[in-house]
Amino acid sequence: MVLIGVIGLAILIPIALVIPWFPSNGSKQAGNVRTLYTVLLLTTIPIFVLVETVVVFSVWKFRMRPGDEEKDGPPIHGNTRLEVLWTVLPAILILSLCTYAYTVLHSNEASKTSEMTVNVSERQFAFEFSYPQAGGKTVVSPVLYLPKGRPVVFKIRSLDVVHSFFVPEFSEKIDAVPGITTTLRVTPTRLGTYPAECTELCGAGHSLMRATVYVVPSATFRSWLSSQPANSAPPIGTPPSSANQAGVPGAATTPTAGASSAKSAAPAGASAAGVAGGKTVFTGSAACSSCHTLGAAGATGTIGPDLDTRLRKDCATAASKRIRGATLQQCISTAITSPYKYIPSGFQAGIMPSTFSHTLTSTQIQSLVTFLSSATK
Amino acid sequence: MSTTTIPQAAAPPQVKTRVPLPPKLRAPGWYRAALFSVLGLGFAVGITVLIRWLQHQHPVVDGSAITIVGLFSAPLGFLVGIGTCDYWLHWAAGRPTRPEDHSGHGAHSWRDYFRVNTDHKVIGIQYTVTSFFFLFVGGLLAMLIRAQLAKPGMQFLTEEQYNGVFSVHATVLIFLFVIPVFAGLANFVLPLMIGAPDMAFPRLNALSYWLLPLGGVIMLMSFLAPGGSFASGWTAYAPLSTTMPVGQLFFSIGVQFAGFSSIFTALNFLVTIITMRAPGMSFFRMPLLVWANFSTSLLVVIATPFIAASQFFILLDSSLHFHFFDAFVGDHNNGNVIMYQHVFWFYSHPAVYIMMLPGFGIISEIIAVKSRKPIFGYRMMAFSLVAIVVLGFTVWAHHMFVSGMSPWIRIPMMVTTAVIAVPTGIKIFSWLATLWRGVLHLDTPMLFALGFLTMFTLGGISGVMLAMIPFDIHVSQTYFIVAHIHYVLFGGSLFTIFAGVYYWFPKMTGRMLDDRLGKWHFWMTFIFFNLTFAPMHLIGIQGMPRRVAEYASKFAAWNLFISISAFILGASILIFLYNVVASWRYGPRASANPWRALTLEWQVSSPPPVFNFDAVPTVVGGPYEYGVPGAVHGIFKAPEETRVAAGFTTPPSQQRHE
Amino acid sequence: MEAAAVTHAEHHGPPPAHRSSRVEAPVLGMLLFIISEVMIFGAFFTAYFFIRVVTHDPWPAHGTKLPEAVAGVNTAILLSSSLTIHWALTSIKNGNRFGLKAGMASTFLLGLTFLFVQINEYVHIGFAPHDTAQGTIFYSLTGLHGAHVIIGLGALLIVTIRSFRGHYSPEHHQGMEVPGIYWHFVDAMWIVVYTTVYVL
C-alpha cells in the first residue's frame, strides 16, 4: 500500500507543480499568493493521496471474493490512539497553514509610505479610474495606467449595485460596495497589459464589465499623466458625502449644488457640452458602447438596440412619440433617463441601467443627446 | 386518530357523520385545489386593488403588487384546497376530524401519491420523486449553461437569459433537489430505523411535502414573468436584487415556501427522534443516519429563518421602498448593503452542511453494511457531526472575504473554517478504517459511497484552500469556486444521494435495481464528472470569472472540453432514469433484507407494512455489529405491558387534541 | 376520502409508539418552533444592528422621536396578558372552568388592546418606513412583532371559543397549553424589542 501511495505522490506532485496554474505574475502580492498556493498543494496532495490510496488498496485487497458472500469482517469498533492521531495531526496542520496564510495576508495588505492613490468608481457596467492631483484636481480615465514598482492603493466605490475589481495578474480583488469605500493594495512588478474585471454579478452587462490595465515604466506613466487634462471629463457620480474620506478626489472640489444626497451631481460645468463631449461619455465613463452599436463612436455592442439603424425609426413611432416626447432630442433624453418607459420592440426592460439620471450630470446627458441626435442618420 | 387504541369514549364520532358524497369541489383534492388557487388569486387582485383605491393610487391595478400577494395567496389556497389543512380546520372548530381511522395512510395505487397522505413512507416517496424531477430540470438548465459556454462570445442566450438560467439552475438544485431529497429519503427510512410507526406529526409532514412543489412551481414560473426569470444568482445579492424586474419576486417568495417546508420537516424529525425511539434505542444506539438527520435538523431550525428574513428584506425593499439596503437615502439615514450578505450567509453556509450531513449519514450506513464491519469509532462519528453543526454557525463570513466587510472578521472566520476540516477528517478517516480488512461488496451503492469518499475529499480540500484568505482573494468569484461547489455538491451530496437511492430502492419499492446498469451509471458519472469539473480549478485560477455569459478566448479550449464532458455527464443520468423506471415496474422482487443489514428498516418486509411494525421492536444492541457472532440490533416482541399501564397508550401525536 | 374511510374502517391502527422522552411531542415541537421564531427576530435584529451600529445612523432619525411612554404602557398591557393566560392554565388544571374562560377572554382582550395601541402609534408617529433606514427598521421590528401578535391572537381566539364551548379538562388541556407557550414567547419577545428599539 505504501508503494501505491508513493507512486501516487510521485506522479501527482510533479504534475501539480508543472501545471501553469496562474496567469503571469504581475505584482508583489501575486508572488506571495503563488508561494502560498504551492505550499497548499504540497501539504494537501499527500492527504488526498492518502485517502485515495487507502480506498484503492482496500478495493484491491479486501474486495469480496467468490465464496465470501456470507462472511463478515472482524468486529473492530475503534482505536483510541488512532482516533486521537487523526484528530490532532490535521488540527496542527490546519493551524500552521492558517498562521502562514495570515502572515501572507498581513504583508500583502501592509500600507507603504510611498503609496499612490487611485480612485476607482464602478457602476453598471463601467469602471472609471481617477488620479488625485495637486491642487484638488483629478485626472479621470476609463483605462488604468500604473507605474511599475510603485505601491498603489485603490479606493473603490460603487454608484449603484455591488461590483468588484479584479486583476488576475495582481492576485488581488475586492468588491465595490454602495455606501462605503473599500481599499485594495497592489505593487505592480511587471510591465504589461492586463484585463481588469468586474467579478461580482451586477446585472445584464456583467460579463462585459471589463477595463484594461497598463503597467508602464514610471517615466511613461508620468508623461501619460501630465498629458491628461486634469478634471477634463468629470468623474461619474459623486464621491461619498463624507468629505473626510481619505483620498477621495473631488471631495473638496465638488460644488455641493444644493444637494446633500449622495446622488447629487458631479462637478458642473467641468464638461464641455457638445458632440465631442458626448462621444467621450458614450465610449468612456458611461460605457454605452458596451451595449450599443454606433458607427460614429466606433461602438459595436449588441445587447441594446443598434442605435445607427434603430434609434430614429423607434423614436418616430407613434407610441414612442406619445411616451418619450415628439422630438428626437426629447426621445433620446427620456431613453437615457428613464429607459423602460418605452421599450423598443424585441428588447426587454431591466437591462439598460436605469440609474443614469443620477449617475450622469445633466451636462453629460445633454452632451449625449446632442451627440446621438447628430451622429445617427 | 387510532380507532383501536383510543378509549371509545374519547374517540370522536366520525364514521356516523357520513353524509352523501359531496360534490368534487367540496372534497379535498385537485379540483378543490384548483378552485381555491383561483380564489387565492382573486383575493390578491381584490385586496391590492382595494388598497390602492383606498389610498388613491394610480393606476389602481398594479401588476407587481398583485403578483406579490398572489404568489402567497394562490399557493395557500392550493394547500387548503388539496386538503393539507382540513384536519386542523376541523380540529380548530372543534368539529369531528376526518379521517380518524387510517384510511389516509398508505398507498394502494399510484394515484394515492397525488393525494395528501399522512404516511411517512408515501411522503418519503413523494418527496424523493418530486426532488428528482427538479434534478432533471436543474440538470437540463446546466446543459443550457454549458451550451452557451461551449464557445466564447454570445451564443443563443442573451446575457440576461444566461444570468437567469444559472440562477434558476442553482436555486432549483439546492432548494428543490438536494435539501428536500435528503428530507425525503430520511422521511422514509428514519421512522423505520428508530422503530416508530410514523413521524411525530404526520399531518405537518404532509404539509411540508406539499409546500415543496409549490415553491418549485413558483421558481420555474419566473421564466414566464415579464423581464425574465430572477437573474441575480442563487445568492440574490442586494441591491441588485432589489432593482430587478418582477422575476426576482418569484425567487424571494419561492424560497419562503421551500424554507417553511424544510423547517417543518426538521421540527418533525427532531420531535420524532427525541420522543419516539423504540425501547432500548438510546442515543448511542441510533444508526448514524439518525444522528446525521438530527444534526441537520438542528441546523435547519436555527438557520433557515435567516434566509426567510433576508428575502423579506428584499421584498420590502423592492416593493414597498424600504431602505434595508439602500445606501443612497441621504446623509446618516442609510441602509447597509453588506448586512444582506451576513444574513444570507448565516443561513447559506449552514445550508451547505444541511446538504452534506444527511449524506454523511447515508454513507455511514452503506459503508458499514457493505464492508461487513462495525463503523469505526461510532461515538466520534456522532460527536463530529455535532461539532460540524456548532462550527458551521461560526464560519459564514468566509463567503465574504472580498466583500469589503471589516477586515478583522476575516481572521477568526479563516480559522474556524479551516478547523471544520478536523471533524470532517475524523469522519473520512473513520470510513477508511471501516473499509480496512472488511469484506467489501462492490455493488452500486458501495461504488457511489467510495466515489463520494474520494471526490468529497478533493472538494473539501479545495474548500480548505479557499479558507486561506490570500488565496481566496485570488480565486473568489472565479471558476475555482464553481469547481469547489460541484465537487462538494455533485461529488459529495449527489453521490451520496445516488448511493442512498440504490441502497434503499428495494425497501422503498419492493423491487431490485439492476446492478449492471448501476455500475455503468457509476463509472460514466464518475469519469465525466471529473472531466467536467476538474479543469474548472485551472481556468479559475487563471482568472476566468464565474457568472459570465462570455469569456476571453484564451479559455476557449478548456470550455469546449468541459461542455462536451458535461453533455456526456448529463447523458449518464439517463441510464439511471431508465434503470429506476424499468426496475420499478419489472425489476425482480426484493426480499426483506437483501443486504443482510442489521438496522430496523431491513427487519420488516419490502416495502414495509402500512404501519411499519405490528409491534414496536425492542433494541438490544448497537446498529453496526457486523462480524460479531449472533449480534442483533432489535428484536420484535409485544410492547411492554407496563407502558400501556402507564397511560401511554397512543403516540403523543395521536392523542385527542384537547 | 369519505368512501375510503368506510372501506378501511376495519383497518387496525399502528402499534402504539414507544414514548422515549418525558417531554410531550406538541410541547417539544412548539419549543423548537420558537427557536426558529427567535432566529427570525435575530435576523431582523441583525439588520437593526447594522443600521444603527455599523452604518452609525443616528437613532432615532433626526427630527423623529419614539413614544417611549405610550409604548411602555403598552408593554405593561402585553405583560399582564401573560399573567392572565397563566391564570387560565392553572384554573383548568384545577378544574376551574370559570377561571379558564375569564382568563382566556381577558388575555385575548389585552392582546387586542396592545395591537390597537400599536396601530394607533403607527398612525401618529410621524414618519414612514420609506423615509429613512431607521424608519425601515423601526417598522420592520415592531411590525414583525405585530404579525406575531396577530397570529397569537388567532390561536387565542380559537382557544377562547373552545373554552366557552366547554372543551378542555384538567387531564386534557394541551390544546390551550401549547398556544399559551407561544403567547408567552410573543410577550417575552416584545420586551426585547421594546428595550432595543425604544429604550436604548
Ligand code: HEA
Ligand atoms: C455540500 C456543500 C458544501 C460543503 C460540504 C462545503 C465544504 C467546505 N467549504 Fe464550501 N462552498 C459550497 C458548498 C460546500 N462547501 C458552495 C455551494 C459554495 C459557493 C457559494 C456561492 O458563492 O455560490 C462554497 C464556497 C466556499 C467558500 C467561499 C469561496 C468564495 O466565494 O470566495 C469557502 C471559503 O472558505 C468554502 C470553504 C469550505 C470548507 C473549508 C469546507 C469544509 O467543510 C470541507 C471539509 C472537508 C475536508 C477538508 C476533506 C476531508 C478532510 C480530511 C481528509 C482531513 C484532512 C484535511 C486537511 C488537513 C486539509 N466554501
Ligand code: HEA
Ligand atoms: C446540487 C447542486 C448542483 C448540481 C447537481 C449541479 C450540476 C451541474 N452544474 Fe451547477 N451550479 C450549482 C449547483 C449544482 N450544479 C450552484 C450552486 C452554482 C452556482 C450558481 C450561481 O453562481 O449562482 C452552479 C453553477 C454552475 C456553473 C457556473 C455558471 C456560472 O457561474 O456562470 C456551471 C457551468 O458550467 C454549472 C454546470 C453544471 C453541470 C454541467 C452540472 C451537471 O452535473 C448536470 C448534469 C445533468 C443532469 C443532472 C441532468 C441532465 C438531464 C438530461 C440529460 C435529460 C433528462 C431529462 C428529462 C427526462 C426531463 N453549474
Ligand code: CUA
Ligand atoms: Cu459590475 Cu459585474
Ligand SMILES: [Cu+2]
Ligand atoms: Cu460556506
